[in-house]
Amino acid sequence: MKKKIPDWLNNSLWSTPPSSASVAAAAAVTSLTPSPLPPVTEQDPPETQHSPITDHNDIPNDDDRRGDVDDAVSYLPSADEISRQAQIMTELSRKVIDMRELRKLACQGIPDSPGIRSIVWKLLLGYLPPNHGLWSSELANKRSQYKQFKDDILMNPSEITRRMYNSTSCDTDDAERKSRAILSRSEIPHGEHPLSLGKTSVWNQFFQDTEIIDQIDRDVKRTHPDIHFFSGDSQFAKSNQEALRNILIIFAKLNPGVRYVQGMNEILAPLFYVLKNDPDEENAAFAEADTFFCFVELLSGLRDNFVQQLDNSVVGIRSTITRLSQLLREHDEELWRHLEITSKVNPQFYAFRWITLLLTQEFNFADSLHIWDTLLGDPDGPQETLLRVCCAMLILIRRRLLAGDFTSNLKLLQHYPSTNISHLLYVANKFRVQSV
Numbered sequence: 281m282k283k284k285i286p287d288w289l290n291n292s293l294w295s296t297p298p299s300s301a302s303v304a305a306a307a308a309v310t311s312l313t314p315s316p317l318p319p320v321t322e323q324d325p326p327e328t329q330h331s332p333i334t335d336h337n338d339i340p341n342d343d344d345r346r347g348d349v350d351d352a353v354s355y356l357p358s359a360d361e362i363s364r365q366a367q368i369m370t371e372l373s374r375k376v377i378d379m380r381e382l383r384k385l386a387c388q389g390i391p392d393s394p395g396i397r398s399i400v401w402k403l404l405l406g407y408l409p410p411n412h413g414l415w416s417s418e419l420a421n422k423r424s425q426y427k428q429f430k431d432d433i434l435m436n437p438s439e440i441t442r443r444m445y446n447s448t449s450c451d452t453d454d455a456e457r458k459s460r461a462i463l464s465r466s467e468i469p470h471g472e473h474p475l476s477l478g479k480t481s482v483w484n485q486f487f488q489d490t491e492i493i494d495q496i497d498r499d500v501k502r503t504h505p506d507i508h509f510f511s512g513d514s515q516f517a518k519s520n521q522e523a524l525r526n527i528l529i530i531f532a533k534l535n536p537g538v539r540y541v542q543g544m545n546e547i548l549a550p551l552f553y554v555l556k557n558d559p560d561e562e563n564a565a566f567a568e569a570d571t572f573f574c575f576v577e578l579l580s581g582l583r584d585n586f587v588q589q590l591d592n593s594v595v596g597i598r599s600t601i602t603r604l605s606q607l608l609r610e611h612d613e614e615l616w617r618h619l620e621i622t623s624k625v626n627p628q629f630y631a632f633r634w635i636t637l638l639l640t641q642e643f644n645f646a647d648s649l650h651i652w653d654t655l656l657g658d659p660d661g662p663q664e665t666l667l668r669v670c671c672a673m674l675i676l677i678r679r680r681l682l683a684g685d686f687t688s689n690l691k692l693l694q695h696y697p698s699t700n701i702s703h704l705l706y707v708a709n710k711f712r713v714q715s716v
Contacts, residue, residue: 365391372399377410379403386657387709389650389702397649398558401551404656405577407570419566426530426569433533434526489533492540496528499545507645509553520556523568524548527575538579541586543633546640548575550652553645581661585636600663601631607671611711615678623686630693634670638662642673642696650701660712672707673699 364385371382386404390397402408407422408415500521504510510524511517527548532540551574556567563570579586585597605627609616619625633641638655640648651669658665674681676699681689 361389361391364388365393365396368396368400372396375412377403377412379410380659383657383659387654389705390653394557394559395563397653398555398563401554401652401656402570402574405574407574407577419570422573423566423569426572429530429534429572430526433530489529492532493529495542496525496532496540496545499542500524500528503545503549504645509556510549520552523556523571524552526568527552527572530572531575531579538586541636543637544579544586546637547578550640550645550648551575551578554649578656578662582638582663585663597632597636598628600635600667601627604631604635604667604670607667607711608674611671612675612678615674615681618682619674619689623684623689625686625689625693629690631670633694634673635663635666638666639669643699643701647701651705654705654708658712665708665712668708668711669704671711672704676704676707 368382368385368390371377371385382400382403386400390400399408403410409418501511503521503524508514508517510520524545528540528544531544532538548571552567552571555571555574556564558564558567585600605616605620608619620627638648639651643651654669655662655665673696674693677692677697680692684692
């Protein structure tokens with residue numbers, strides 16, 4: 281069951297390139313250096329009075345909270361959000377950013393103000409260095425490197441063959457070779473002919489990659505079909521799909537040990553969405569390049585979940601799911617026993633998707649961004665934080681799970697109900713505090 285998409289996500293503001301006026305307005309805001317404000321103190325969500333959580337039967341049932349998030353529209357920021365935004369802007373204005381402080385602020389949630397999340401995520405993922413003075417040179421180098429990747433990897437085999445021929449042939453005048461449209465059969469090296477079975481043949485490699493590229497094309501077209509940014513007939517949506525496709529193909533070609541695994545498009549989508557909607561025109565123009573490197577950084581800590589050969593190893597996806605099971609047993613043995621012993625709901629039936637897709641399919645897109653603020657900001661790393669969030673998801677609906685059998689519980693976990701994201705992250709944070 282798909283979560284309802286908040287109206288503001290399909291606003292024309294997000295489906296058209298930023299205007300000069302919006303860029304100027306954003307620049308005016310980001311140029312301000314707010315006065316330092318007192319640290320934000322974590323406030324307990326309403327109805328939650330447990331610190332630390334010891335009695336899970338007293339945790340408010342999130343079934344009663346349904347509708348809080350799904351009805352989200354543009355609203356005036358709270359005093360807490362204004363304060364946090366001021367603190368983040370103060371931190372970003374420093375010559376050398378204190379990453380520990382920035383992570384702490386990000387874990388509390390990054391305000392939806394234009395451009396802030398884009399910069400913060402780049403910093404949290406290590407794409408931008410803490411030293412502000414190095415940003416220009418780092419961005420220029422990375423963007424140039426990505427352009428070279430596109431030129432080398434996305435090239436048609438015919439063009440590769442032509443360049444190989446042009447670089448090795450010395451018998452033909454340069455002007456004559458440049459003017460020719462096609463190579464004759466006799467001029468194509470045998471190993472680079474389309475019918476060659478040689479393992480090093482560019483054509484042989486091209487045909488081997490076709491299946492992966494076809495899968496990428498199918499998945500990209502299915503990415504968030506209810507959000508205009510990713511789907512529809514507009515040129516903007518089509519260009520965004522093309523960017524996703526390019527990134528995934530280049531990643532697959534550069535990482536033969538992982539290649540492309542179905543679902544990577546769902547992890548890529550939030551990154552590209554955030555970076556593409558940066559109000560700075562230059563950043564938006566290079567969003568594809570920036571997203572590629574952020575995607576690589578993110579997957580570097582999660583890659584073992586996507587390598588089939590490691591599934592049964594101590595670092596593979598099954599081991600990760602086992603750790604989630606152990607975490608649930610540690611914090612709520614009654615619920616763990618009911619799920620895995622009594623009703624026999626194997627955590628692989630639901631947690632595989634939760635973990636590999638970083639919860640992008642369990643909540644609406646807007647809520648996923650806020651969850652990712654915590655996943656990227658937590659110093660323990662996204663995977664450890666993700667396991668705590670997944671554990672909190674189970675405990676927040678424990679009453680319904682304890683009352684259910686195999687069928688009803690599996691259906692509930694595979695179609696997770698809407699929940700208050702702030703409350704969910706609050707509970708997950710309690711698990712981190714208790715384990716310290």
